[in-house]
Amino acid sequence: MAQVFADLHRDHGVDLRCDTAVTAVQPAAGDPSSAGAVLLSDGTELEADVIVVGIGVTPNVELARSCGLNVDDGILVGRDLVTSDDDILAAGDVANAYHPLLRRQLRVEHWANALHQPVVAAQTMLGQPASHVRLPYFFTDQYDLGMEYTATPIPTGTTRS
Ligand SMILES: Cc1cc2nc3c(=O)[nH]c(=O)nc-3n(C[C@H](O)[C@H](O)[C@H](O)COP(=O)(O)OP(=O)(O)OC[C@H]3O[C@@H](n4cnc5c(N)ncnc54)[C@H](O)[C@@H]3O)c2cc1C
Structure with missing residues (x-):
């Protein structure tokens, strides 16, 4: 998918430089x-x-870390979005949540996730059994090409048991 969109931009004259930092x-x-x-x-x-x-791809976890919460590529939470402290929850970009369908921790940096996870967090806070089970989703429209993407890729060569 990345190659498709990289080619699209280059076809429109964009000078796209990967693996190059400012x-x-x-x-x-x-x-x-x-x-x-x-x-x-x-x-x-x-x-x-x-x-x-x-820019903005690095989770800001300093506050969580200083509170002693478990942190690993974001704040680690369970399917109910509870952190390693039962009284603290995390949702959105910063939450590295256990996904019960994908059966692994997953941190999602998309608007739809930031919209839906807080509902689960609120239910958990109210003592209702809740679990974030939605698959990651985002859409993008670039030039005349639109894409909707559901779920998440796994690295080539990886198998899931
Ligand atoms: C350049 C860019 C383009 C994007 N484009 C898309 C897109 O096309 N489609 C899409 O779906 N998503 C897109 N995203 C992702 C989307 O913006 C995020 O998924 C969404 O904003 C996450 O919401 P959030 O509330 O979890 O986090 P944020 O919106 O990052 O909000 C977190 C807030 O917490 C504040 N904060 C952090 N630490 C502290 C602290 N210690 N004390 C107090 N406040 C603190 C921050 O200042 C910030 O205001 C894009 C993101 C970026 C950076």
């Missing part, structure tokens, strides 16, 4: 308040008039 943003010559160039980890310097930043 190491610095340099100010414009004569105007330190404006960006002038972006430096990349491969040594490339790209001139820029406008820079748009789209």
Whole structure:
């Protein structure tokens, strides 16, 4: 799927660079308040008039960790979204929740998950038996291509018992 969308963007003239990080943003010559160039980890310097930043894939778990909660790629929770402390629940991007259908911990970074998990968390808080069983879902529309994606991929070569 990633290749399909990468090709789509390249077909539209996008210069897509994977495995390349931004190491610095340099100010414009004569105007330190404006960006002038972006430096990349491969040594490339790209001139820029406008820079748009789209980031956010690392869960912010410092508060949870400092509280002594179990943390591993997000805050570890069970199917009921309860953390290692019975009085604390976690939902959304930051929650690495046990998924009873997929039978493994899973952290999902999509809007639909952030919408539905809090309902389960609220039910759990109210003492009602609750379990987050929805499969991950997201959609995207890029140029004329739309995609809806349900469930989650497993790495090539992995088998599930
Ligand atoms: C660039 C980008 C594009 C995306 N595009 C899509 C998309 O097209 N489709 C889609 O489905 N999803 C998309 N997502 C994912 C979607 O935005 C998230 O899944 C969703 O916002 C998660 O909601 P959340 O409430 O779990 O977390 P967040 O929206 O991240 O909210 C967590 C909040 O907690 C606050 N916080 C963190 N630590 C503390 C603390 N110690 N004390 C107090 N507050 C704290 C943060 O400041 C933040 O406001 C995108 C995300 C990014 C970054």
